[in-house]
Amino acid sequence: MKKLFLFDAMALIYRAHFAFAKTPRISSKGLNTSAVFGFTNTILEVIQKEKPDYLGVAFDTSAPTFRHIEYTPYKAQREKQPEDITIAIPYVKKLVEALDIPILILDGYEADDIIGTIAKKAVRANPEIEVYMMTPDKDYGQLVEERIKMYKPAFMGKGVEVLGPKEVCAKWNIQNVDQVIDMLGLMGDAVDNIPGVPGVGEKTAQKLIEEYGSMENLFKNTDKLKGKLRENLENFQEQGMLSRHLATILCEVPIEYEEERLIKTEPNRELLEPLLDELEFRTLRRRILGEEPEPVAAKAKASPKVAANQMDMFGSPVAAPADFMMSDEAEEAVSHFNNLANTAHQYHLVQGEAAIKSLIGFLARQTSFCFDTETTSLTAVEAELVGMSFAYRKGEAFYVPFPADQAEAQAQVDLFKELFANEAIQKVAQNIKYDMSVLANYGVEIKGATYDTMLAHYLIEPEKRHNMDALSMAYLSYEPLSIETLIGKKGAKQGNMRDVALEDIKEYAAEDADVTLQLKPFLDEQLAKNPKAIELLNEVELPLARVLSKIECEGVNLDVAFLQEMSKTLETDSREVQQKIFEVAGQEFNVASPKQLGEILFEKLKLDPKAKKTKTGQYQTGEEILSKLEAEHEIARLILDFRELQKLKSTYVDALPQLISPKTGRIHTSFMQAVTATGRLSSKDPNLQNIPIRTPRGREIRKAFIPRDENFQILSADYSQIELRIMAAFAQDEAMLNAFNQGIDVHKATAAKVFKVGLDEVTSELRRRAKAVNFGIIYGQSAFGLAGSLGISRTEAKEIIDQYFVEFPGVKAFMDTTITNARELGYVETVLGRRRYLRDILSANMNERSFAERNAINAPIQGSAADMIKVAMIRIQAFIERENLKSRMILTVHDELVFDAHVSEIDYLRTHIDEIMCQALDLGVKIETGIGVGMNWLEAH
Template identity: 50%
Template sequence: MAEQKRLFLLDAYALIFRGYYAFIKNPRINSKGMDTSAIMGFTNSLLDVIRREKPDHLAVAFDNGGSQMRSEAFPAYKANRLETPEAIRIAIPYIHKILEAMHIPIVELEGYEADDLIGTLSVQAEKAGYKTYMVTPDKDFAQLVTDNVVMYKPSRMGNGIEIWDVEKVKEKFEVEDPKQVIDFLGMMGDSVDNIPGLPGVGEKTAKKFLKQYGSLEGLLANTHELKGKMKEKVEANKDLGMLSKELATIMLDCPVEFHEENFELNTPDIEKVTEIFQDLEFRRALENLHRIFKTDANDANSQTVSPEKTTDEVSSGNQQLDMFSVATDDGSKPSESLRGYKTAQQTDHFYQCVDTEFSQKLLLKKLLLQESVCFDTETTSLNTLEAKLVGISFSYEKGKGYYVPLPENDKEANQVLDRFRPFFNDESIEKIGQNLKYDIKVLKNYDIDVKGPLFDTMIAHYLINPDMRHNMEVLSETYLHYTPIPIESLIGKKGKNQASMRDVSLDLLTEYAVEDADITWQLKQVFEPELKKNGLTKLFKDIEIPLVKVLASMEMEGIRLDEKFLQSLSSDLTKDIEHLEHLIYKEADTDFNLASPKQLGVVLFEKLNLIDKPKKTKTGQYATGEEVLSKLAPKHPIVKRILEWRGLVKLKNTYVDALPNEVNKTTQRIHTTYSQTVAATGRLSSNNPNLQNIPIRTERGQQIRKAFVPRDSNYTLLAADYSQIELRLIAEMSGDEEMKSSFIRGEDIHKATAANVFKVPLDEVTREQRSYAKTVNFGIIYGVSAFGLSQQTDLSRSEAKELIETYYETYPTLKSFIAKQIDFARENGYVETLLGRRRYLKNINSRNAVVRSADERNAVNAPIQGSAADIIKIAMINIQDILDSGKYRSKMLLQVHDELVFDVHHDELDILKPIIKETMENAYSMSIPLTVDMGQGSNWLEAH
């Protein structure tokens, strides 16, 4: 018996929207500043279907102008939908081009929706003996499911694909026949498509009615059996119910025809697809395309090694590249670049291994003659405290470089390193690198200081394009159109544990290591003029680059942790958690798994019936997130206890029990890693562990800071914190004289604001008035609305609106400043900090109000938050210079947003305390003072 042929029909817009929102928190922005999230999301879904299912026939259906029939029947159909986001509008022409280049048919008909086109084609294909897979996340398609037509829900968030056949639809909707899904939608309506349904009928009630009456018509014929308000509502809205059913019914008779020869999946036009993907900077998608269709990417972009290259030059380079192939999922070996970019195999280059004393001395002489040299370390670990050097590569000319391997024996390795010490110590030679902080820390383990000017390509690119990724592979492919040798080629797919670098052959390691240095050298030549063109050179040279060494010192120093105190705190938290559990179970009159959102939802909203119409998630279970529970907490003590329980559990698991595992066995301290290239605002981020998120608002959270202690009894912790720096900056940048005067007079700014807004004398301001003023002061920076302010306070929305209006009347210049910032962003596409750091706002002119308003808030907030970040960085650089030049024993340990934490020797405390305060307060000159609060103690909490 012949195998049944299969047809896959993709619902284009459903997949495009789904892809766009999957990346909403981390949009995919390419080097041109284009948001490619929607295109990438759709393309990934398309390629995933082709890779997994290897379909014989496939097509993609698009809406075109919406459903004319439904709009005529009900003008409000889909009227509540927000305007299509800009990124999706831009995406459609690109997706059309991709499909055309891949020879995939597009099904589109003016006045018809994709649902109807897919419905019609699936019926025709079934008659022709096909099994049809409707590729969509849209539940409405469940009505079309038969023995030969199924829904294919693409994988999401790692959950894998879902196939909805007849039995699955019956189970999901609790119906006897998939066609009853139409009645289900007619009864409960659809808020997404603005189908009204029957008022008062939700998912639960609709399922109950279908079990009782079988259909909407069955329900409407038996309304005499209903009671009370439900009876009144259903009888009064019979016509609305029938109209809703009509709107929810997918058409099966559109003027489209299924001709199997037109739907065959053919080999794409690789050259055209490559061109589009390269323009969009879709590296992984291009790689997947070549793997799926088993094509050679180099066919689309082939270049060869220069014939003039000598055998000796090639011997340590290109001849080895045949060994650099990575096995694909099916065991085959793809070409060197699956993404259509050049590779070492196709590029003229000379990479040499320098492994004798004589050749190393010659190389040193060459290095000392250069104005700038790129270097890169190869190590056994990504953890700098454990990393052993395997070798160092150097490059100072495009396509050329050298690799110096280091013996495994420490004594012999140090002898080789000593030969190159003059290079690293030379203050006249610029050292180039990608993520130089890592290399500086590794070399410091060998007592080698990297001196002279630095150029970090990762940081340079972060300033040029902060929203893009900054790893070398992405930068190389984006700016050099060159694919580096993947590390997996050397040490396997895990790649994280680099100890096996010692096992890689010297020839292969030379090629890999020198290529990194060569690429980084070339990237510097691209980024340096870009920094200059965008006015970022001063920010790069005066702040970000000097900060690299400061952060390296702080990370290597680390901070001591009182593990015994954390053990005691963990024990106390366990008791508190168990006590809360007992109270919650008693109030609920049942034991259940508090950590299970599903069980919690059933207890709160079915057993206890806390509210009439509880919110549900997309998966159908009750929503029990913090936002939902926080609104219920004031009215229901059990909810307040549940939130408290969650807070304590998170505290215990995330910090109290986890922090001791982060203590380094050798140093007995915690060593966080700071990143300069993550937050687009310019703020530093901290990880492994994240010490910037140590809780401070709750009493139990504050206790964690008690675990951070000085190195020994000769030291004390000193904390220095900028006081209200963001408010001072908004006063400075806006030029509002009233606000500036308050700061100059040294007044409590929140109290002064309250006096102005509530029209009372300063000494008569109540605690409540000050609290409202504080909320508004900080809220203005983040674009707080009347609704937002009412949520944060006990003010009504009208009271909150009036308070904001009075605030702007009090500070009119501030309101004008906000408007100017937004206008500047609209005209230029970015805003700047006081020191020239740029934040690009790609959606500032979007026609989608929600998306646009987010960028309008950023237009105000980013320059303020970014300026605060720049100022504390300057302070850190200046303080580190003082500590180094004075040869102080005291160390700077942590930076947490506006706060610096120091380990200060008792003998130096009286000297350094005023120096640190003065240095921070004078980091940047303004017309209003910067002030710093200081504290000291035997632990961080005491000092803070």
């Protein structure tokens, strides 16, 4: 049988676009190429795996079809087509033409009508043809027959599905495929706005069609039914039949079936080369145009003789045997990404002291090598080494397993100490901070130049994913072996790396080092386009990784007894507030249940006659809703109090002691460098950024963070209004610079100017308003937003903002210039050149464009603040080590640094920390810090 593949272009384009929604592929010119890339990969994968004889791609047009004419609401409720898809469609058509695949298109008909017509004509005209309709659209089930099948693309880990009549009937639970349209007629289709019969879902439709065979027969026998179902079927019979008509794929489109035209041919190189270059599809270019070697089979497992002499292979790679045949499993594993099964590689197991020393000798002769650790835990301080892998040339890597006995493991780690201390060798890794922390458990310090592929990519594409698998697929078109194939999915039942067979862990671990090594040149090529990014990587992010590793290893002492008492207090307070809620409501109910709470607020107490509901039919009872109801009824404030008490208790007070390391007796948060697009650090386990500070109860939690012993105190150093000072420096606004440089309260100074009063006449209320404007400007707040935050009219808020810009013209000029430059460049930069790309800055969608403009203003300010504290941390850590101090840096949260300060060093530390922080960056505006000392974090802050 010969194969004809017909592709539903729009269905596949949408699928590809949304598959990359969280991590879109953006070209250097700001073009979102996700849909084109995904669509192209789909076509190529079919060509590679299925080897079709004939191909065709069907497109919709914007012209109305008979469905639109006969039923005006057809597809009318669909959201406007995403702008990126509209831009992508012409590129997809050009690419299909360049691949020399016929485009099947006709005004007045949808792609499924065209595919249905061509499919039916093909099997009637040629008994040797089998047709595959490639689409995720379930409606195509009505078309299948013996030689016409649906070919559903893989999705969410589920492989490709090929559906014939038997499979379609099983999916729909029907007797024959003709009944698909009966099902659709009864159920309707929300996506296409086909109404169906009210109250009839899939299960009901299945039962009705199973019993009556067809819609016609069903409507003849409605008298045998009862209740609302009978009523709906009788009242909406005409609507149901119309729905079936709309859902029926037309197979009589006036389009010719030209078999010769559909024959698969070679791509049109002259059209394809410039198009792939424009789209920046380098890997696809090599793959399609044959400029990349054909994938070869995976190497055969080493024989006992080869394994015994594995050290002989360190110097030169051994080619795979010429007669090696790819296994069935390997062939099945082939996809549009290469992988272990179809890529030649030399991964060696290195065991025994002699073999390890020999490997170290080879590594010591390199100028750079890549390494990776395999451990028992993602928490570095608790992690024990299971193994280490090394690579220094493409396609070859070495795995060294470590014994479970920690004394023996330590002796083996000691063999590597000199190698990692060699400052002449660059050490390359993915998320090197984790590896530094794990090796620190064994007394190993990594010295000399380092390179982190995760951090490099973070500076290149800050808003994308930076994990090794994602980078490998994006840059190498290679899909690494998943950790879940070795130890299972995340969760309580996930296994441990110690339980994995040695051969399997060797392949997995060595591949990690090999892939990371191969990523480096691609990332270096991207970094070279922005010299400031190279400097940021080498002078800020990589040195900071060392500092953060040391901070994490230090950990923080926790006052568990205090938290236990606080937990009891919160429990008592929660019960009291809950009882008051019951009294006010006039009944007991589950306060934590949004459904029950909504009924109390809006049905029993009738607090808001226009109360909104969620899609599930429940009333909205979020914080914003309750805050608006506070003035109307005391129950709203009580519920907010109850929620705060519950969250503090469960999220912090009860949770923090559970995070104490049994090994050190302290908590060790993990700082993440490559998460926020602005450059800010974030943390997890615990998330220190979210520890409450705005409410009295929330602030109490900081009392639990205490010095390590009686010889230390907590010292807190916090930048004062750093983002406003940076904005003043960027804007070079004379009035704002004067306020900071002369030590005047900037919010009072702002209030005096905006509200036309003397400094001594500024009230606390006027200062509050000025503060809201100052910080609102940084985040691009509108008059609507300011009105909401201050509780004033929108008109008054607009007047305040307008007056602000009159009094601070430099700020307005800075904002306008920044947005103009962002439109021209497509990005904005911090003081140190950290870029934030703004692909929606020219969007026709006002909301998307406005959001990008707000980011254009905020990102350089917030990012420069992040750069500044990072530089300060690097210099402070160097100062502590240079002076051989007993004090330690233990936390960083936003613009604050926290130290375990030895009592004998407090004054010395205070002076130098202030000096280093204030001089971290030369901004041309006075920088101030607030430094406090106490027996706990709250007292110091």
